Amino acid sequence: MLAFACAGCGAVLTAKVSRVELPDHAGQKYGHDLVPALLEPGTYTVDPGNGRPGRPETPEEEGGVRLLTLHLDGPPNRIGLAPGDVRGTVVLTDRLGGCCCGWDGRYGPNLACAGCGGAVATRVDDCGHWQVVWLEPDAVRPVAVEGPVQRVMDWTELPGTPPVEPAGCWSPVWEAAIAAALAHLMVASEGRRVTVPDGPVARAFRPAIDGLLPRGLPERRLALAGPGVPEPVADLALVPRHPQTGAVWPGATAAAVPLAAGVWARLAFADDRRLLLASPRMPDGVRRDDPPPPLPHLPFRPDGRVFAGTLERLGATREPWLRRIHDRVRDAPFEPPFG
Known part of the structure; x- marks a missing residue:
């Protein structure tokens, strides 16, 4: 120390x-x-x-x-x-x-x-x-x-970061982490359309991808990869970045798109399905005092300022098409798909 x-x-x-x-x-x-x-x-x-x-x-x-x-x-x-x-x-x-x-x-x-x-x-x-x-x-x-x-934690020990604050708003940590990963994704896409399978990753990334990248062929496929996740058939792999060392998980065969480990772990392993009662009423003598999980009031939106700042740090603004995206978001960070 x-x-x-x-x-x-x-x-x-x-x-x-x-x-x-x-x-x-x-x-x-x-x-x-x-x-x-x-x-x-x-x-x-x-x-x-x-x-x-x-x-x-x-x-x-x-x-x-x-x-x-x-x-x-x-x-x-x-x-x-x-x-x-x-x-x-x-x-x-x-x-x-x-x-x-x-x-x-x-x-x-x-x-x-x-x-x-x-x-x-x-x-x-x-x-x-x-x-x-x-x-x-x-x-x-x-x-x-x-x-x-x-x-140093093992890759299998990565803790998850809850996506929703107790008050019912999206976690700012998630908004920043997804925005930073989205900037890496823009660079890795090389300006081509990116598709995402339905599920938690699509809910976090697809609206922004739709608003920033052109539609149509050729396409590149994005999927989760990492410890405990089967190797996907994809062109781009959304992989965890270690919270202590900053190292990117090295096991992906596709081009790596790093994401903060806590957010990655939650996307990879959290079960966000809603439980339903097996019968129309609770059994006699049973009380439930545990509150339901918090639900966000609004759709998820990445942080536009973090996105633009990450593109700058990556030096991506040298590419004309990325420069146009950067300038657009920098000048209006709360406009769709970021607000």
Whole structure:
């Protein structure tokens, strides 16, 4: 295991942490309520960035009023942690830009090392943002610490992520994960029509495929593949991406389209059939107090902003036909098939 220390004075700034994959919903803006932490306690992730250099905006004042200049891109290889795993920092009060209920990181690093005062991290916890602290890669250094070696889960142990929130809305984690996989699918399709067998995968992907790719021949077939799933006869295989290592399942013979493991596992193994009573009434003396599973209020829609951002990170916008799709979704991320 390791911790991160200030590069300036050596003060330890974090708890012991183990590395996990960067979630697809990192950077996602969702709704207007407070949302949970991006990462589990005791873990960290690295954001390679999207190739565009980030630069913190300097708060400017005009007539005694601070102008709100939005800072969107951070430097590559920032290190993300759960806010509760950060130690020994103090707030930089002149960099606390936010929209409503917290800080959104618009002015760059807003946490400093308590030992030397150097800016070391950016805390994001405003409403609609997944709560996270991003350590600046040049301001910290890893330090080896004693602790158990992280056990890497076997492919057969992949946990599933529920698709529906308790309130009855689609999970934002699913909306982001499907959007990211859809961007990979666009690249793998090479602009040809993609067909999907009926079932959970079709319900998640088919509306977006129909709205983005042309109809007609030639076609490419998409099917689930992975641990515990029979090898499909398909051109494109929707396979799990490991939640710790980020590795793509290597067993597919078709072209791999990676999908977050938790969402993949739910698509592959969850039984979403509705149970019916075998008789018109419950037997005497039997009470049922378990609530029915939550049902979404609206059809599933992937996150358009995550989709466009993933295409950028893949460098897919160099292809003219993909550039047209990217620009269309970037400019109207809530229009069909994403809204």
